Amino acid sequence: IAGITQAPTSQILAAGRRMTLRCTQDMRHNAMYWYRQDLGLGLRLIHYSNTAGTTGKGEVPDGYSVSRANTDDFPLTLASAVPSQTSVYFCASREQGLMNTEAFFGQGTRLTVV
Amino acid sequence: AQSVAQPEDQVNVAEGNPLTVKCTYSVSGNPYLFWYVQYPNRGLQFLLKYITGDNLVKGSYGFEAEFNKSQTSFHLKKPSALVSDSALYFCAVSPVHASGGSYIPTFGRGTSLIVHP
Numbered sequence: 001i002a003g004i005t006q007a008p009t010s011q012i013l014a015a016g017r018r019m020t021l022r023c024t025q026d027m028r029h030n031a032m033y034w035y036r037q038d039l040g041l042g043l044r045l046i047h048y049s050n051t052a053g054t055t056g057k058g059e060v061p062d063g064y065s066v067s068r069a070n071t072d073d074f075p076l077t078l079a080s081a082v083p084s085q086t087s088v089y090f091c092a093s094r095e096q097g098l099m100n101t102e103a104f105f106g107q108g109t110r111l112t113v114v
Numbered sequence: 115a116q117s118v119a120q121p122e123d124q125v126n127v128a129e130g131n132p133l134t135v136k137c138t139y140s141v142s143g144n145p146y147l148f149w150y151v152q153y154p155n156r157g158l159q160f161l162l163k164y165i166t167g168d169n170l171v172k173g174s175y176g177f178e179a180e181f182n183k184s185q186t187s188f189h190l191k192k193p194s195a196l197v198s199d200s201a202l203y204f205c206a207v208s209p210v211h212a213s214g215g216s217y218i219p220t221f222g223r224g225t226s227l228i229v230h231p
Contacts, residue, residue: 004157033218040123042223043158043204058218090157096217102148103206103219105157 006106023091031096032074120222137205
């Protein structure tokens with residue numbers, strides 16, 4: 001693993017099903033983020049974590065949950081998927097202790113809810 | 115609350131011509147400013163950042179950006195565009211000082227740059 005990895009890269013999901021998007025980083029960054037990218041809306045923050053053991057809600061948290069059991073992993077769960085959750089999801093990380101650091105992004109997960 | 119505006123959804127430029135992608139921001143206090151690029155079916159990649167000091171920041175692939183505090187702008191520029199520069203560009207801002215210790219970056223909606231041969 002080099003950098004930040006997301007899985008799966010794409011998924012078609014039936015409405016009402018539960019789904020977990022995985023995100024793993026090997027840079028020991030303490031801050032991690034989940035964004036969704038939709039045409040015309042740019043990147044919108046879903047949830048974030050400033051350090052292992054803590055999480056917070058972003059701009060569009062409804063229908064999503066996260067956990068941060070350790071530094072490396074930050075999974076995003078859709079408890080009961082709905083078509084409006086069709087989107088491209090990006091996980092990102094950065095070194096929170098140094099405020100001027102840039103974010104590193106995964107390659108994205110393209111999710112289609114039907 | 116902090117915010118970023120990218121007033122142009124799309125910028126078209128001919129190869130070899132200079133390009134500018136605009137960004138304005140709003141943040142309490144001093145900002146950290148970033149530009150990222152996204153190629154099709156890829157994640158965002160860091161291009162450059164402004165922290166402090168010289169208002170003209172140089173980054174990857176020949177890009178540069180000019181910080182203008184009075185106009186709260188951070189426009190991305192390149193003297194001579196390449197077809198391979200065609201991509202989606204995002205501006206982002208983080209506060210220098212944040213309540214609660216959270217320095218979450220806020221992104222603009224993105225600007226699609228199209229460079230014509």
